[in-house]
Amino acid sequence: MPILNYQNKLILAPMVRVGSLPMRLLALHYGAEIVYSEEIIDWKLLNSVRQVNDVLGTIDFLDKTDGTVIFRTSKEEHDCVVLQLGTCDPNRALKVAKMVEEDVAGIDINMGCPKEFSIKGGMGAALLTNLPKAKEILKTLVESVKIPITCKIRVFENENDTLNLVKELVSTGIAAIGIHGRTRAERPQHPNRNGLIKFIAENINIPVIANGGSREIEKYSDIEKFKKECGVSSVMLARAAQGNCSIFRKQGILDLDTVICKYLEYAVNFDNSPNTTKYVIQNILKELQETPRGKKFLECQTLQQICEIWDLGDYCRKKELEFFERGMTCRRMITPDMFEPAKKRTKFEQFDDCKELRCAFIRVNYVKDTELPKSILLSWCLKNKIDDKPKYEIIHQGKLFRAILSLNGEKYTSSYWEKNKKYAEQGAALSCIYHLGLISKEKLIESGSVIK
Ligand SMILES: Cc1cc2nc3c(=O)[nH]c(=O)nc-3n(C[C@H](O)[C@H](O)[C@H](O)COP(=O)(O)O)c2cc1C
Numbered sequence: 001m002p003i004l005n006y007q008n009k010l011i012l013a014p015m016v017r018v019g020s021l022p023m024r025l026l027a028l029h030y031g032a033e034i035v036y037s038e039e040i041i042d043w044k045l046l047n048s049v050r051q052v053n054d055v056l057g058t059i060d061f062l063d064k065t066d067g068t069v070i071f072r073t074s075k076e077e078h079d080c081v082v083l084q085l086g087t088c089d090p091n092r093a094l095k096v097a098k099m100v101e102e103d104v105a106g107i108d109i110n111m112g113c114p115k116e117f118s119i120k121g122g123m124g125a126a127l128l129t130n131l132p133k134a135k136e137i138l139k140t141l142v143e144s145v146k147i148p149i150t151c152k153i154r155v156f157e158n159e160n161d162t163l164n165l166v167k168e169l170v171s172t173g174i175a176a177i178g179i180h181g182r183t184r185a186e187r188p189q190h191p192n193r194n195g196l197i198k199f200i201a202e203n204i205n206i207p208v209i210a211n212g213g214s215r216e217i218e219k220y221s222d223i224e225k226f227k228k229e230c231g232v233s234s235v236m237l238a239r240a241a242q243g244n245c246s247i248f249r250k251q252g253i254l255d256l257d258t259v260i261c262k263y264l265e266y267a268v269n270f271d272n273s274p275n276t277t278k279y280v281i282q283n284i285l286k287e288l289q290e291t292p293r294g295k296k297f298l299e300c301q302t303l304q305q306i307c308e309i310w311d312l313g314d315y316c317r318k319k320e321l322e323f324f325e326r327g328m329t330c331r332r333m334i335t336p337d338m339f340e341p342a343k344k345r346t347k348f349e350q351f352d353d354c355k356e357l358r359c360a361f362i363r364v365n366y367v368k369d370t371e372l373p374k375s376i377l378l379s380w381c382l383k384n385k386i387d388d389k390p391k392y393e394i395i396h397q398g399k400l401f402r403a404i405l406s407l408n409g410e411k412y413t414s415s416y417w418e419k420n421k422k423y424a425e426q427g428a429a430l431s432c433i434y435h436l437g438l439i440s441k442e443k444l445i446e447s448g449s450v451i452k
Contacts, residue, residue, distance in 0.1 A: 001078070001079060001105065001147075002079060003147075003148060004034065004079070004080065004082070004105040004106045004147070004148050004175070006034070006148070006150070006175060006176035006206075006207040006209060006234055007207050007233055007234065008233040008234060009033045009034050009209075009233075009234040010031060010032050010033050010034075010223070010234075010235065010237075010248055011032060011033065011034040011035070011036065011209060011234060011235065011236040011237070012024060012027035012032045012034070012035040012036060012236070012237065012238075012241055012245075012248075013036055013178075013211055013236040013237055013238035013241070014036040014037060014038055014039055014084040014108070014110065014152070014238075015038055015238050015242060016038045016039055017038060017276055017279050017280075018038065018242050018279070018280055018283065019035070019036060019037055019038035020037075020038065020072065020272060020276055021058070021072045021073060021074060021077075021266070021270050021272070022263055022266035022267040022269075022270055022272050022277070022280075023245065023263065023266075023280060024037070024077055024081060025074070025076055025077060025266045025270075026245045026259075026262055026263050026266055027241060027245055027248055028076065028077060028080065029262065030245055030246045030247075030248040030249045031248035031249050031250055032241070032248045033080060034080045034081075034082060034105075034106075035077060035080060035081050035082070036081075036082045036083075036084050036108060036236070037071060037073075037081065037082065037083045037084050037104075038084065039084045039085070039086045039110045039113065039124075040070060040071055040083065040084065040085060040086065041085075041086040041087070041123070042085055042086065042087040042089065042092040042093055042095075042096050043092065044063070044070050045061060045070055045071065045085075045096045045099060045100070046092060046095060046096060046099075047063060047064050047065070048061040048062055048063055048064060048070045048071070049061070049062055049064055050099065050103075053072075053328070054326075055323050055326045055327065055328040056072075056074070056269075056270055056271060056323070056328070057074055057075065058072050058073060058074045058270060059072070059073050059074075059103045060072050061099075061100075065398050065399045065400070066399065066400060066417075066419060069273070071083065071100075072270065073103055073104065074270065078103070078104075078105065079105050080105055081104050081105055081106075082104065082105060082106040082107065082108050082150070083100055083104045083106070083107050083108070084107075084108045084109075084110050084152070085097075085107060085108070085109055085110065086110050086113070086118060086121075086123045086124065087109060087110075087123060087137060088121055088122035088123045088126070088127070088133065088137075089137070090133075090136045090137045090139075090140040090141075091140075093109070093137050093140065093141060094140050094141060094144055094145070097141050097144075097145045097149075098144075098145070101145055101146055101147050104147065105147060105148075106147050106148045106149070106150060106175070107141060107145065107147060107148075107149050107150070108149075108150045108151060108152055108178065109127075109134075109137055109138060109141075109149070109150070109151040109152075110123065110124050110151075110152055111124065111125065111127040111128055111134060111151045111152060111153045111154075112124060112125055112128075112152050112153050112154040112178075112180050112184075113125055114154070114184045114185070125154055125184040128153060128154065128156075128165065128184065131165065131168055134151070134169065135168060135169065135171070135172050138151060138169060138172035138173075138174055139172040139173070142172055142173040142174060143173075148174075148175035148176070149173075149174050149175060150174050150175055150176045150177060150178060150209075151169060151174060151177060151178070152177075152178035152179075152180065152209075152211070152236075153165070153166070153169070153177065153178070153179055153180070154179075154180050154182055154183055154184050154186075155179060155180070155181055155182065155183055155193055155196050155197075155200075156183060157183055159196055159199050162196060162199075162200060163199065163200055163203055163204075166179075166200050166204055167203075167204065170204050170205075170206055174206065175206065175207075176206055176207040176208070176209055176234070177204075177206060177207075177208055177209065178208075178209040178211055178236055179197050179200060179208055179209065179210060179211060179212075180192075180211040180212045181193035181194055181196055181197045181210070181211070181212040181213075181230075182212055188214075188215065188239070189215075192212035192213055192215070192216075193212075194210070194212075194213070194226070194229040194230045195229075197210045197212075197230040197231070197232065198229065198230050198231035198232075201230065201231045201232050202231060207232070207233070207234055208230075208232045208234070209232065209234045209235065209236045210226065210227065210230035210232045210234070210235045210236070211235070211236040211237075211238070213226035213229075213230075213235065213237070213240075214237055214238060214239035214240035214241075215239070217237065217240040217247065218240075218253075219247075219252070219253055220247065220248075220249065220250055220252065220253070223235060223237070223247070242280075242283050242284075243283065243284060243286070244256060244259055244284065245259055245263070246258070246259050256284055256285070256288070257310065259284065260281055260284055260285075260310055261310050261311075261312065263277075263280065263281070263284075264277070264281075264306065264307055264310055264312050264316075265312070265315070267280075267303065268303060268307065268312070268315060268316045268319045268320075269319065271323065271328070272303070274300075274301060274302050274303045274306065274448075277303060277306060278297075278300065278306060281297065281306065282298075285297070293309065296309060297309050301362060301365055301447070301448065302447070302448035303316055303320075304316050304317065304320070304448065305448075348395065348402075350393075350395055350404060351395075351402070351404070351413050353411055354404055354411040354412055354413040355410060355411065355412045355413075355431065355432075355435045356412075356413050356414070356415055356431060357412075357413075357414055357415065357430065357431035357434050357435070357444075357450070358414075358415040358416075358450060358451040359414045359415065359416060359427065359430055359431060359434070359444060359449045359450045359451060360414065360416035360418070360427065360449055360451065361373070361414065361416070361418060361423045361424075361426040361427040361430055361449070362447065362448060362449055363423065363426075365447045365448075365449065372426060372429075373426050373427075373429035373430040373432070373433050373439075374390075374425060374426055374429040376429075376433050376438055376439070377390055377407075377429050377432055377433050377436075377438070378390070380433070380436065380438055381407075386407075386408065388407070388408070390405050390406065390407045390429070390432070391405070391406045391407070392404070392405055392406075392425045392428065393406070394421050394424060394425075396421075397417070399419070400417035400418065400419065401417065401418050401419070401420060401421050401423070401424035402414065402416070402417055402418065402424050402427070402428070403421070403424040403425045403427065403428040404428060405425070405428035405429060405431070405432050407432060410435075412428050412429075412431040412432040412435060413427075413428050413431055414427030414428055414430055414431045415451060416451065430444075430449065
């Protein structure tokens, strides 16, 4: 793998929830040259397993307990993706770095996040005032990891204090440094200290990646202006790219629908979660969410439904079917001990005599409480004068749950291991109302509850 060079680069900045694989590929498509992942906390990666996903052509790091994707990357970005880590511990950081060093081009340590969660944990901007720890983390990684190590910081009020900090960090051997020109206490509406970034860039000898200029960046030429003001050759954009990722396009910015369609194509191709996909599009649409189409979009719960709005419904259906036929294991097929091959697989005999539906309970599909599977079932029992109420037995394995519902001498269950007991009961009730004919399979498929 060629060693990542941070000189003269247009970069997608790290963004929680936004910076997953489809957004990174979109940024590369429009002209970004390096893409940062969202910040991932070290212990989340340590609790994951690496899996090659042949169907999607990706490397996935999946949460051991529930199978959710912690980090997904593909060959298209292999030489230019930087994984951003949230950490306060050199040993944990090193373990994670060793897990991912073949799969990413660089590792960045977040030293700028001012959120309470980070500060309390000694991560993010807390490291700016704990220089020994910050240096220890960087030094440990630089010494033992094959790929370049960087960090992303915020500035201090005072130029010389900032320069001293940066010089100390540079002394660890990092390959480049991202500088967001605001202090830990400053918010996005405060002006970015471009002059301070310039002062630092003039006084150190590794690439400075200027950040914080999005408020003034509306077109490609504004990026050049920002670079000049900061005296750097590389810049990193967050909000400007979040709002319209084609900002990276030399030939000019594109309209939002074009950008959304391209984003959706990547989201479908890489089986992005509907929640993240929706969040990203909400941030592109902004006030357009108030239009009739925007409101229709807000009601969507599945990737399929979102795609219909941008005329990509058939594309999504075709791809999902293709993935299924090629044997992709999606999150809803995860079983608790799937990632522990060494352990003897548990045989859940309790489910043997149950009427099972391969389905999941998706809470957002139910607006009113009366529409919930358990409520529908109770009303049906009342109407049909069934005295014995449905009884629920919970089966749990690790942090995941399934339920067995007993009614009229029959037992029902859903196939999906839910994240809590309540959902497990609703899943079993869903199976029951389906078998009693109170809900059609078509309706379940439409809502994405049925696992194909
Ligand atoms: C939605 C969102 C999520 C962010 N998540 C991260 C993150 O995970 N790690 C990080 O270092 N900064 C994060 N940031 C901060 C940005 O990377 C960037 O430093 C900041 O927005 C200023 O740059 P800009 O003017 O280009 O937006 C986030 C910003 C936004 C808007």
